[in-house]
Amino acid sequence: MDTLLSIIAILVLAKVLGELVERAGYPVLIGEIAAGVILGPSLLGLVAHDQVIETLSTIGVIMLLFVIGCQMNLKLFVSSTARMVVTAVTASAVPICAGFLIGTLLHQPLILSFYIAIILSITSVGIVVPTLVGLNRFNTEIGTTIIGVAVLDDLIALTLYGIFSSMAAGNGISSTDLLVSVGISLLFIIGMATVGRFLIRRIFALSSRASSHEVSYAVALILAITGALLSHIAGLNYVIGAFLAGLLLGDLIRVDRQLFDSLTDSAFGFFVTLFFASVGLVLEITPQNLVSPLIVPMLLTAIGAKILGGYLGSIWFFKDVKSALLVGIGLCPKGDLPLAIGKYALLAGLISNELYTTTVLTVVATIVITPALLKQGFKRSAEPAPPG
């Protein structure tokens, strides 16, 4: 099939399924992944995962994390309260411990236990935010806590992922490797937050003085992809640099409403759709994979550990069981990042197709279950919905 025809087939099916899924109250990405599954080797086998679609989906995941970074309020982030930090630590630590435990109990090698731990520790900001907006709880105390914790947990997971990918690329796990990995990760993040921050903002500010508005769009894209390439050179995944670039530019880009809309429209209308579809395209669902012994423990641990982790940290501040449980539930959705990590690990030969399918099914399940649980929980919660 001609590449343009493949792209059209993906876009049409992904947008139709995405719309149906969204009308049913669930995030669009479920429909977009399904489009990839249907067109890919799992079902019809019509669309191949060629180099063009690979490049477009890489730009997609870069834009996705860049836009999510842009939506964060950096000042709120820096002045994050003790509540967010403490909850972020418990909401990461419990799933990580649970991941290593489940890996050990299922006799998986250490690197795979680490993989499971990272996947379980992730909370998707990109899914959490629209879920809270949909439930009209975005600007509540619980909602703010969930978002803050989700952002911090994302950074923790991303750092862990940096360690994981460095470890996986090496031949073994030594404390030197670990130190070097952590060192490079920290160095890159510190570099981005200092020199990078200055340069990125300077370059972007310069672009807004250009003769045409599309120069700002081009420069935002250039900075996102450059950030991604630099983090890749630093041994981390593409997504980390793109997210940091977005975080550092967020306030400047949000001021230019047209630019933010253009980035969002073109990202979610084209590139990100191809990314999610490519997640489904890589997937090879077989009957054996679907009855994998990993799925049930993985999903139960994903939800249980997140609720427990979120509860244990936030209960000290909320002093209210229902609110603390709602924070835990709100942190359950996993989204783009585990899919990106899973896809990377699969293509790098680090994990089996079985574990990749388990990851994708777990992600989809957490995305589908969370809005329903949260809806019921808020109904019974003491905290009222904000007016309007």
Next chain:
Amino acid sequence: MDTLLSIIAILVLAKVLGELVERAGYPVLIGEIAAGVILGPSLLGLVAHDQVIETLSTIGVIMLLFVIGCQMNLKLFVSSTARMVVTAVTASAVPICAGFLIGTLLHQPLILSFYIAIILSITSVGIVVPTLVGLNRFNTEIGTTIIGVAVLDDLIALTLYGIFSSMAAGNGISSTDLLVSVGISLLFIIGMATVGRFLIRRIFALSSRASSHEVSYAVALILAITGALLSHIAGLNYVIGAFLAGLLLGDLIRVDRQLFDSLTDSAFGFFVTLFFASVGLVLEITPQNLVSPLIVPMLLTAIGAKILGGYLGSIWFFKDVKSALLVGIGLCPKGDLPLAIGKYALLAGLISNELYTTTVLTVVATIVITPALLKQGFKRSAEPAPPG
């Protein structure tokens, strides 16, 4: 070089050169083509014209023609006055005759004379419109005439190009071939204007009822690419279907300001830039090509024939030599279309690299010379600039 790194290199250099060129008062595309020349085989040889860049630049030229189509006023188009039609005919006929004449005088085969005739007959709406806006003459009688004629000349050139490509794909030139080519071209254009119009507008209207705004963006892109693929299947170039899709959707898309801005930003900030750069990437400028005997007659005929053609038609309506000459001068700029046709013809092995380079140099020269001529001409013209 990694594909993402190539894309970044192209974007950075193209936007820097484009900005410099724009500040000097010339259209951005000159700088973007130059970026391709510098990075491509003509100079540094750093970036290869691989399948990813080829696909992105195809999407680029599709979006370019789609956006230009969107900017047209279809009603004005349909109710176009006798003035526009008569001038369009003379402004096409004179360059076409001149092209066949120059081809014959230079002992070129008939298919190459036809190629030269098409290239000479083209006026770029995409260059004419920003040129007139920059000179504050967009909404004058002369400006309106130039734009209307440019649009009609575009359609004439596109139809001729359909005949040319069908002829070129065949083994010879028979009157049956010619009839079939014209028949298919007309059938496609009539089909798009009737059934296509209904379907395209229906599908787009449906998309505006979707839950997320990016669905409209995706659907606009889907319709543009589908139109392009259909015109390709009908034996015409991609650009024709994309332009018609834009023309048929223009009023609906212009109403949604955010969508129009998103399409423009992402087109000119990314895809179209890669298209223009790829024009330069394909180019192999050698000293022999630069001293080609074709360049001087080609450029002089391009400008002379357009001015004469525009003058001969419009003088009957303006009754004023200066105004009629200004219409002719305003019609001189060639842009994206001859580059697209030239690139297609080069890649299909229909024209030599020498003729391709001549085409590109002629295009660049007309773009650079026209604004200066027009500026001087309007200064001496009787027609006053509109207030504001």
